[in-house]
Amino acid sequence: MIDEILNLIEPIYLIQSLISLFFAVLFLQSGIDKVVDWKGNLEWLVEHFSKSILKGIVPMMLATVTVLELIAGVLCLVGGIMVAATGYRGIAFIGVMLAAVNILFLFFGQRLAKDYPGAAVLVGYFLLSIFGLYFLR
Secondary structure, rough: OOOHHHOHHHHHHHHHHHHHHHHHHHHHHHHHHHHOOHHHHHHHHHHOOOOOOOOHHHHHHHHHHHHHHHHHHHHHHHHHHHHHHHHHOHHHHHHHHHHHHOOOOOOOHHHHHHHHHHHHHHHHHHHHHHHHHHHHH
């Protein structure tokens, strides 16, 4: 029985779906948290960027990152389901591409804020997004 089920699953579809769904969880949780706790996130980020050249545009940056996270999360969720159900990977590719762009924005901000440990954490996410783009091509 299990062997029959495993024979129905294409390994590449499984990889594509799991990477897409990983980013869906990551970015939907992060984006929803920013919406629900806008004030808390804004206060923390204003302090975080207080000594950087970005200090005057924190609200705009937070809004931009929030919107990108939510869009990437939804596209990755829908795309991951589409890959699993039909093998169609176009939506997942766009979602993971937006995830990679968002991670670059976050990395840029962390580096300018001189939060090097925070920037280092993003490297793993970025590498997974690059692998995801390769597998979804």
